[in-house]
Amino acid sequence: MTIQVGLIGYGMSGAVFHAPLIRHVEGMELAAVVSSKPDKVLRDHPGVEVLATSEELFARRDVSLVVVTTPNTLHYPLAKAAIAAGKHVVVEKPFTVTSEEAEELIDLARRQGVLLSVYHNRRWDGDFLTVRRLVESGCLGELSLYESHYDRYRPKVRDRWREWDLPGSGTLYDLGSHLIDQALVLFGPPRRVWADLEAQRPGAKAVDYFHLVLDYGRMKAVLHSGSLVRSPGPRFQIHGERGSFVKYGMDPQEDQLKRGASPADPGYGRDREENHGEISINWNGLSVRGRVETLPGDYASFYEKMAEAIASNRPVPVAPEDARDVIRVIECAIRSDREKKAVAFE
Template identity: 60%
Template sequence: MTINVGLVGYGLSASVFHGPIIQRIEGMRLKAIVSSNAEKVNRDYPDVEVFDDVDSMLLRGEIDLVVICTPNTTHYEFAKKAILAGKHVVVEKPFTVDASEAEELISLAKAQGVNLSVYQNRRWDNDFLTIKALLETGMLGKLSTYEAHFDRFRPVIRDRWREKNLPGSGILYDLGSHLIDQALNLFGMPQTLWADIRSERDGGQTDDYFHLILGYPNLRVILHSGSLVKLAGPRFVLHGDRGSFVKYGLDPQEDQLKLGMHPGDSGWGEDRPELYGKLSTVVGGLSMEAIISTIPGSYEAFYQGMAAAIQSGAPVPVQAEQARDTIRIIEYALQSHREQRTIQIPSQEGAK
């Protein structure tokens, strides 16, 4: 069975992260794209049909999977239309602007009998894959602190929707969705949350800095992002009662895609040796330090998982319920910052 895919939107997300990867997935074919810039689409994909709007594309019976790559405020509307049309759906992160929208889409997809997933691609970053594998070895012992940074140096505000005063805009919804999803993937929903969110650049219309502390019984998860970080520190820092792990550098797949590389190309997702993480631990009472080779990243794994879900009923690669929980954490973070207090998260949240 060939899965015909329709992309909604053709900005950075669709043209860099989705289209090139979908084209390399066995059993998938990029069939249609909704865009106001047909010339740009035709230059990249001359055999793909271009539509002016979502409704026109959904009338095509050949489309099996719809991928929503439009501004955050449109995710709910377009995903709902696609689900009601009986299509499987992938939504670019963040899933929705608020959790109630996410809940409605989840219920609707179940009622329609279609697969619904969210493109949390950084679960397949090389550094995160390495950390997951390291934690499974138990070499750090009982984890006490997990700290993840996604810092950038962008002192000049860009004229784009992500930096406008719009629902779902700002760095917390953008980069925060990645860091929160990774943390929840490892540790589940926290018991408490404290957040500091601000605009640190002159003239900013939305947040461009956040510092979150997620509280677990014996663990603190620190998630941080800033826009004025010229000299970045570690990307990940983990401390446990048997040792520590520190990792610098960012997964290369985004830059590789921008340079025209694809999954399967030589060096795809591979880390530079000088950026390999450093482990300091205790083995048999002896202190030991080691360099941990980074597991190659694999963004293609998401769409391989979607193909398996559609073709054979396998679980989707990112459950919509998990992506909904990420939106809940964002909402709790906004509440914490607004009320200047630590939020107690109901114990049943993750089970809803």
């Protein structure tokens, strides 16, 4: 049985990260899109029904999965309404603006008997899949430092909701949610969170720089993003008692999807050879240095796993409790920056 999917929102996220992947996955069909841009939707996806309101979508009995890709402040009310209508729901990251909202949605989905997941797609970045494999293998020994950067050069402040002075706006919620989720996947909840947050660019009203330290005892996880970085350093640095791994460059899938590529295309999700990470380890008394081929990235895995969860009662690809914990870390970071001290993650 084909899962009929309704998409709310057709901005960059809906058009690039969701609609193409939904249509790619066997057993799913993009049935309807709620958007104020019908011409754009129909140009990309002829035959898909374009609706004016989310209420029209919730009333459709054939649609069993609703995907919310709206500005962050609308995630909670739209997800709540969709769950109340008996729909399975995927919410674009960040899950919600507050952990209290996240808890309410988790509880409501449980009571309604529907599935709820959050699109933390960068769990399927090729570089992160490679890092995860290395960490889980133990080849670097006991870790002392994990450092993850998402830097870019965007000196001009744009007039868009992500950069307005609104709850849930700014790079801590936008990019930070990716880095935090990846750290929690690898290491679980931290003991404490320390953060420095700034709006560095002239005219910036929302956070555009963050530096977080997640305290895991001896091991520290440093998560960093700047908006005035013309020449980025490593994307990942991991250091352990037996060796180090350093990786430059970003996962290619976002740029590929923006160009209209499909996950079925040759070379999709493949990293360039010059961006393969470098490993240096002590192995059995020998010093070994070399390149680690990046595993292929695969954002489509999220929707493949979501389809399996709906059809076969399998686990959702991202547990909503995991996404709630990302918001809890963000809340700790905001408090840490305000109080100028490390905050316990409780």
